[in-house]
Structures are given as C-alpha cells and as structure tokens.
Amino acid sequence: MNRPTLRGLFLDALYQVLDNLGFRILFCLFLVPVLLSFVVSFRETSIAFFWCWEWDYAEFLRSATASSGLDAAARAEMLANVRESLLQGLVDVVIEWGADRFGLVFGIAAISFFVPQMLEKGAADVIFSKPVSRSSLFLSRYIGGLLFVGILSAFLVGGITLGLVTSSGWFDSGLLWSVLALMYGFAIFHAISCTIGVFTRNTIGAILLTLVFMPINCGLHLGWENLVTLEQAVAGREASAEEPQSGAFEFLKTGLTAYHVVAPKTGDAMRMARTWRRSLETQPEFQDSELGLVVAQAPREFRREPRSSFAREGLAWLAAHPDGAGEASWTLRSQALQDTGPRSALVKKQRKELGTDPVRSDISGRYADRFEWVEDRGGEKRLRRRWILQVGDRIVTLDYDAESTWARADERETAATAFLAGISIESEELRHMGAVSYERKFGWGGPWQFNAWFSLGTTLAFVAVVLALGLWKLRRIDF
Amino acid sequence: MSAQESIVSVRDVTKVYGGGLFGRGGFRALDGVSLEVGRGQVFGLLGPNGAGKTTLVKILLGLARRSGGDARIFGQPVGDPRARTRVGYLPEGHRFPGYLTGVQMLELFGQMCGRDRHYLRRRIPELLEQVGMRDSAHRKIREYSKGMTQRIGLAQAMVHEPELVILDEPTDGVDPVGRAAVRALVQGLKDRGTTVFINSHLLQEVELVCDRVVIMARGKILREGSIAELTPRSGRYRFEVAPCVELTLARLVGELGSNFEPATGGFEVQLSDAELDACVDRLRAGGISIRGITARRMNLEQAFIQLVNKEAR
Ligand SMILES: Nc1ncnc2c1ncn2[C@@H]1O[C@H](COP(=O)(O)OP(=O)(O)O)[C@@H](O)[C@H]1O
Numbered sequence: 190m191n192r193p194t195l196r197g198l199f200l201d202a203l204y205q206v207l208d209n210l211g212f213r214i215l216f217c218l219f220l221v222p223v224l225l226s227f228v229v230s231f232r233e234t235s236i237a238f239f240w241c242w243e244w245d246y247a248e249f250l251r252s253a254t255a256s257s258g259l260d261a262a263a264r265a266e267m268l269a270n271v272r273e274s275l276l277q278g279l280v281d282v283v284i285e286w287g288a289d290r291f292g293l294v295f296g297i298a299a300i301s302f303f304v305p306q307m308l309e310k311g312a313a314d315v316i317f318s319k320p321v322s323r324s325s326l327f328l329s330r331y332i333g334g335l336l337f338v339g340i341l342s343a344f345l346v347g348g349i350t351l352g353l354v355t356s357s358g359w360f361d362s363g364l365l366w367s368v369l370a371l372m373y374g375f376a377i378f379h380a381i382s383c384t385i386g387v388f389t390r391n392t393i394g395a396i397l398l399t400l401v402f403m404p405i406n407c408g409l410h411l412g413w414e415n416l417v418t419l420e421q422a423v424a425g426r427e428a429s430a431e432e433p434q435s436g437a438f439e440f441l442k443t444g445l446t447a448y449h450v451v452a453p454k455t456g457d458a459m460r461m462a463r464t465w466r467r468s469l470e471t472q473p474e475f476q477d478s479e480l481g482l483v484v485a486q487a488p489r490e491f492r493r494e495p496r497s498s499f500a501r502e503g504l505a506w507l508a509a510h511p512d513g514a515g516e517a518s519w520t521l522r523s524q525a526l527q528d529t530g531p532r533s534a535l536v537k538k539q540r541k542e543l544g545t546d547p548v549r550s551d552i553s554g555r556y557a558d559r560f561e562w563v564e565d566r567g568g569e570k571r572l573r574r575r576w577i578l579q580v581g582d583r584i585v586t587l588d589y590d591a592e593s594t595w596a597r598a599d600e601r602e603t604a605a606t607a608f609l610a611g612i613s614i615e616s617e618e619l620r621h622m623g624a625v626s627y628e629r630k631f632g633w634g635g636p637w638q639f640n641a642w643f644s645l646g647t648t649l650a651f652v653a654v655v656l657a658l659g660l661w662k663l664r665r666i667d668f
Numbered sequence: 669m670s671a672q673e674s675i676v677s678v679r680d681v682t683k684v685y686g687g688g689l690f691g692r693g694g695f696r697a698l699d700g701v702s703l704e705v706g707r708g709q710v711f712g713l714l715g716p717n718g719a720g721k722t723t724l725v726k727i728l729l730g731l732a733r734r735s736g737g738d739a740r741i742f743g744q745p746v747g748d749p750r751a752r753t754r755v756g757y758l759p760e761g762h763r764f765p766g767y768l769t770g771v772q773m774l775e776l777f778g779q780m781c782g783r784d785r786h787y788l789r790r791r792i793p794e795l796l797e798q799v800g801m802r803d804s805a806h807r808k809i810r811e812y813s814k815g816m817t818q819r820i821g822l823a824q825a826m827v828h829e830p831e832l833v834i835l836d837e838p839t840d841g842v843d844p845v846g847r848a849a850v851r852a853l854v855q856g857l858k859d860r861g862t863t864v865f866i867n868s869h870l871l872q873e874v875e876l877v878c879d880r881v882v883i884m885a886r887g888k889i890l891r892e893g894s895i896a897e898l899t900p901r902s903g904r905y906r907f908e909v910a911p912c913v914e915l916t917l918a919r920l921v922g923e924l925g926s927n928f929e930p931a932t933g934g935f936e937v938q939l940s941d942a943e944l945d946a947c948v949d950r951l952r953a954g955g956i957s958i959r960g961i962t963a964r965r966m967n968l969e970q971a972f973i974q975l976v977n978k979e980a981r
C-alpha cells in the first residue's frame with residue numbers, strides 16, 4: 190500500500206469520527222474535568238477558584254466535621270492531610286471511574302459504528318471497490334479506532350495532569366499509567382466490537398453485543414478470582430482439605446478456569462498499571478501482605494532494627510537519646526489470637542497491671558485500645574504507650590517507649606502522630622474479596638494464575654484470534 | 669475487435685447466491701456468462717431487472733465472489749486490489765459517506781486510488797466543473813439531492829482518470845436533463861479513449877451511446893452485437909410521396925403487403941422484397957411521385973422485448 194492510500198484511509202477514519210455524535214459528546218464531557226483542573230487550584234492552606242475565590246481547608250473541615258465531635262488534635266491531623274487526600278481522591282475518581290469504567294464503555298459505544306457503518310448496503314459497494322484490500326480496510330478501521338480513543342484519553346488525562354501541575358503544583362504518575370490501562374482494555378473490546386460488526390453488519394447490534402459482553406466477561410473473571418481465593422482459604426484449614434468436592438462445583442471450577450485462561454483479561458490492565466506504578470514509586474517502610482498492613486514511613490529520628498521480626502518478638506525502630514541515656518523505641522508486633530487469648534481478656538489484664546483505663550483510639554480507622562503510663566526505670570522517667578487491636582484472627586500491638594521529657598517535646602508528638610497516620614490496614618471484607626486477594630498475588634513472576642505475562646499473552650492471543658475471525662468473515666461477504 | 673486489447677474478459681462465469689454447505693440449492697444469478705470488452709469501447713450490458721447485470725459487475729470489482737468460471741480486468745484476476753487501481757465505479761443504489769463534503773470525498777477516494785494531493789488539487793476542480801457540481805462541492809453529501817448525489821458519484825468514479833469506468837444504472841432516477849449530462853460525460857470519456865461499461869435497463873440511453881451491446885436475462889446472455897446488428901430490419905417501409913388523395917393510395921397499395929398505415933406526407937406498409945418493387949411500379953403507374961423510401965428498423969426496445977419474450981416462451 191502506498192502513501193496516498195494510507196493517508197486516504199486515515200483521513201476517512203478521522204472525518205468519520207469527527208462527524209460522530211457520540212464522539213463529540215464524549216469530547217465535551219472530557220472537557221469539563223480538564224478545564225476544572227486548570228481553574229481550581231489546591232494551595233497549601235486553601236482551595237482557590239478562578240484564582241480569586243479562596244476557601245480555607247480549616248473552614249472547609251469545620252463545616253464538614255462540625256457535628257462529628259472530633260477533638261482539636263484529630264482535626265489538626267486531618268487538616269495536615271486534607272490537601273493530599275482531596276487531590277488523591279479526585280485523581281482516583283478520574284482514573285477508576287473516568288478512565289477505567291465510563292471511559293471504556295463510552296469509548297466502545299462511540300466507536301462501535303466504525304466497521305458496521307462501512308459494511309452497510311450501498312456504502313460497502315463504494316468503499317470496497319477501491320483498490321484497497323479488505324484486510325487493509327478492516328485493520329485500518331481497527332487501528333483508527335485505537336488511535337482516536339488514545340487521543341481522547343490522552344487529552345483527558347494529559348489535560349488533567351497539566352492542569353494539576355500548573356494550578357496546584359501536584360503530580361501523580363498513576364494518571365499517566367491509567368491511559369495505558371484504558372488503551373489496553375479498549376484494544377481488546379474494540380477488536381471484539383469490530384468482529385461483531387462484520388458479522389452483524391449493523392451498528393446498533395455491534396454496540397449492544399459488545400456492551401453485553403463487557404460485564405459478562407468481567408463477571409466470569411471475578412467469579413474465577415473468588416473461586417481461587419475461596420479454595421486457598423479452604424486449603425489453609427487442613428481439616429476440610431479432605432472433603433470431597435461435589436460434581437457441580439468441579440464442573441463450575443473447570444468451566445470458569447477454562448474461560449479465564451482463554452478470554453481476555455481486561456481487569457488486569459489496571460492491575461498491571463498499578464504494579465508498574467508501585468515499582469516506580471518509593472516503597473513503603475514496611476508491608477505485610479498477610480494482614481494487608483502497610484507502614485508508610487519510619488518514625489522520624491528512628492531507624493529500623495534490622496534483626497527484629499514482625500512475626501516474632503516484633504519489628505523495632507530505635508532512636509538514641511541525645512544525652513546517651515538509653516534508647517527510645519517503637520515496636521510493632523503481630524500474634525495469633527489462639528496464642529494470646531481474646532482481645533478483651535488481654536485488655537483487662539493490662540488494665541489490672543497498670544491500674545489505668547485505656548483510651549478509645551484508632552489506627553487506620555480500626556478500633557484500638559490505647560494505654561498510656563509513665564514508668565520509673567532506674568530513676569529515669571519513661572513515657573510508655575501501647576495500642577492493642579485485632580485484625581482478623583491476629584492481635585496487633587504497637588509499643589512506644591521513650592524518655593518522658595524528650596518524648597513530650599512538641600515536634601516529637603507531631604512526628605508520632607504522622608507515623609501513626611502512615612499505618613494502614615486493609616479491611617477484612619476487602620481482603621476476602623477475590624479481586625483484592627487476586628490483585629495482591631498478581632505480578633510479573635510467580636504461578637500462572639497470578640502471572641501478568643500469562644495474562645498479557647493469552648489476552649493478546651485472544652485479540653489476534655478475534656481479529657482473524659473478523660477478517661475471515663469479511664473476505665467471505667458478497668456485497 | 670479480436671485485434672483489440674481485452675480490458676474486461678469474462679469466461680463462463682456462474683454465480684450461485686445462498687447455496688447450502690456443499691454449493692447445492694441456492695439461487696443461480698449468473699449461468700455461464702462470457703463476454704469481452706475491448707479498449708476504448710462503450711459497452712452496454714442490457715437486461716431486465718434481476719437479469720444479473722449488477723452481480724456480474726460486482727464480480728468484476730471483487731465485491732462478490734464468483735462460483736465458477738474466470739474473470740479478468742486488464743488481464744489480472746478480479747479480486748486482486750491492484751486490478752482495481754485503473755477502474756472507476758459508480759455502484760447501483762450507492763450510499764456515499766454523508767459525513768464528507770463532495771470535495772473531501774473526491775480527495776479521499778482519489779488518494780485511496782493512489783493519486784497524490786498535488787495531482788488531485790488540479791484534477792478535482794476540473795472534474796467538478798465537468799459534472800456541474802462546482803457550487804455544492806463544499807456541502808456535506810448528506811445534504812445532497814438525488815441528482816446531485818448521482819453527479820458526485822460520477823465524479824468519484826472518474827477522479828483518478830481510470831482506464832475503465834463501470835457505471836451501474838447511471839441514469840436510473842435521473843431527470844431528462846441529467847440523463848443528457850450523463851450521455852455527454854460518457855461521450856467525453858469515449859473521446860479520450862476510456863473504456864466504459866454501462867449496465868442499464870433503460871434502453872434509449874444505451875442506444876444513444878453504446879458501440880456494442882450484450883443483452884442478458886435470467887443470468888444468461890441472449891444476444892451480443894452492435895446496435896445495428898441487434899435491431900433487424902423489420903420489413904416495414906416508409907414512403908414519402910407528393911401530396912395526393914389518401915384514398916387513391918389505399919386503392920393502389922392496399923392489397924399489397926400488410927398493415928398499411930397512412931402517415932403525414934405518406935404512409936407505412938409491411939412489404940416483402942418482391943412486393944416492394946411492385947409497390948413502386950403501382951405508385952408510379954398511378955401517377956404518384958415518390959419523394960423517398962426508408963426501410964424501418966426495429967428500435968432496441970422492440971428487439972429487446974421480442975428477444976426476452978421469445979426466451980421466456
Ligand atoms: N446478495 C444477494 N443474495 C441473494 N440473491 C441476490 C443477491 N444479489 C442479487 N441477488 C439475486 O440475483 C439476481 C440478479 O440480481 P442483480 O444482479 O442485481 O440483477 P440486475 O442488476 O440485472 O437487476 C436477482 O434475482 C437477485 O434477487
């Protein structure tokens with residue numbers, strides 16, 4: 190094929206897309222968040238609209254939490270993070286909803302007319318009598334579709350990124366990764382829609398069938414992910430491993446597994462993007478996938494003791510006191526519930542020993558009992574704090590031990606708060622969901638079920654087969 | 669014509685639509701069709717609706733696959749996209765991309781046929797002038813009337829200056845002025861040496877422009893030849909005579925031949941060759957002066973109806 194022919198094919202696709210109503214609506218919808226990202230700027234202490242109306246975060250928080258009875262300390266802590274969490278939430282909405290869900294569905298709906306419209310009676314005679322092979326026309330439509338959705342999503346994400354950088358001075362690489370994820374998902378569904386278009390030769394039919402396929406595909410994969418999670422949970426309890434499984438269950442399992450292997454794994458797009466993104470970001474100070482626990486950063490001035498272990502005597506961070514009088518320490522530890530006994534008994538015992546009542550507290554939004562006391566150790570006054578909380582069938586304790594006046598300094602209290610705020614523990618409900626558990630194991634190595642290469646390879650093979658099927662059919666049509 | 673280069677060559681082509689898995693059953697739209705079109709000819713493929721004309725053209729353009737036989741254009745097998753580079757085509761019942769303007773369509777299709785922008789910048793204005801579409805060329809095609817669509821359709825078939833132009837029912841649904849314009853365009857193509865292949869069921873159109881005609885019906889070729897060959901002499905003569913009393917004429921000629929019909933300035937009558945001499949003798953003997961005698965031919969339509977009916981019987 191020579192240059193003018195390629196140019197002709199490209200221009201035809203371009204004009205057709207620009208003329209399409211769905212595409213225009215999509216563009217206008219995308220324009221809104223892009224423009225907003227330019228005119229709303231998140232400053233250090235306030236949000237500014239159009240560079241003139243300012244709104245203090247403090248004021249914002251006061252009105253948002255007026256009736257919640259938060260104390261001043263908690264509010265101050267929230268205030269420190271409000272800008273970050275607002276921006277992060279905003280970006281999550283754009284990525285998860287804008288790009289991954291609506292973006293994909295709208296993109297498919299807007300571009301599904303591409304192939305069937307070319308094949309409708311009267312139109313096909315005109316275009317297929319030109320000196321361009323049917324395969325070239327078909328593939329040019331497929332690639333053209335990819336190109337336009339690529340341009341559109343690059344516009345959305347690039348625009349928002351640029352807007353946030355210029356107006357708020359904030360950058361998140363996750364946004365850029367999401368374009369890749371969106372394109373990947375789109376490349377899969379667009380291939381399916383093109384091939385359905387060849388078979389139906391009808392625009393509405395192609396759109397509807399593709400849109401029906403999307404949730405079914407997603408649902409079946411999710412079913413498989415839950416199945417794998419369930420199986421592993423069951424295997425963990427040795428007793429039930431021997432139980433014979435019913436025929437229906439085996440049948441379901443085989444069916445779902447076969448489907449999972451063959452069908453395109455669109456959901457993995459976002460997972461791949463996230464693993465890539467994570468690999469580029471600064472790693473957290475510590476994480477434990479068993480508990481879904483992440484410690485974002487070490488406490489300021491402290492260093493992790495390399496020999497300490499989270500599972501055994503506890504993970505320790507140590508800091509030397511300037512006057513050489515001993516050390517300050519943070520210790521994080523996890524124990525099985527069956528070894529420690531129930532949490533309430535543990536708390537009761539502690540209360541009796543210390544003669545003080547615990548304070549309600551929270552870590553990562555979970556209920557925790559916090560004890561605070563002062564210990565006299567060889568004439569030195571030590572400030573002691575202990576948090577006790579339950580995560581599933583494990584008890585997690587966090588201990589703080591430091592020289593009292595040293596610890597009470599304002600900046601050390603603030604550092605302690607920041608350390609606590611950086612600890613996050615995933616909720617159990619979430620962890621036992623197949624998708625989440627699957628995602629935790631998903632990566633570029635490991636067994637095939639969770640291997641990104643396997644997912645990528647089988648998905649691309651599926652796309653190739655689908656396109657080949659469409660081509661095969663197209664070459665057999667008598668217009 | 670055998671000396672001429674064959675632009676279109678069709679040998680024993682059959683087409684069965686909707687056959688079963690093993691080609692059984694189905695509808696036989698073409699049944700052993702063979703024809704040749706030489707360079708520079710204006711070729712007419714005639715036949716009633718459903719004869720298979722469009723099917724044959726679609727096979728030539730690779731739009732439909734043949735079930736048997738061999739078809740070539742420019743000596744290349746049909747279905748090879750390269751064979752279509754030198755072909756322009758106006759489909760029957762076409763729908764042009766409504767999202768384009770006339771000019772955009774001509775540019776795009778010109779490019780798809782391998783012409784560069786430099787060439788097209790010169791070619792398109794002159795073409796628009798030729799088809800009389802200069803004024804509406806920048807409007808979207810979806811706003812065009814039927815006649816305008818047909819004109820822009822003719823233009824897209826000619827935009828890359830193809831050596832073969834295939835027109836499927838080019839005058840269908842076009843008003844008389846438009847038809848004359850189509851004829852003029854075909855004449856222009858012919859003058860430049862372009863080969864033209866016209867499908868039509870409108871016989872007068874074909875009669876006026878075609879060098880050679882093939883008549884087909886129900887998937888078979890019935891007759892082939894020049895217009896003169898296809899319209900036999902009917903044995904009917906028209907006499908122009910000096911003014912005289914009509915009764916006298918009837919008395920003189922009436923018992924000769926058949927179907928005597930008076931006409932202004934003379935009469936028409938069906939005569940054998942022997943009767944023709946006798947008729948002239950009688951008129952002269954009767955003192956009637958003869959101004960002219962013309963042998964009437966059947967027109968194409970009459971020949972066509974006769975042929976198709978004979979075949980149907
Ligand atoms: N795609 C098709 N599928 C089935 N039958 C067809 C198809 N196209 C044409 N035919 C049939 O083939 C016959 C010839 O059609 P066509 O070539 O369009 O005739 P014409 O152009 O001479 O009017 C008709 O009887 C028509 O019904």
Ligand SMILES: [Mg+2]
Nearest residue numbers: 721722723760
């Ligand atoms: Mg026809």
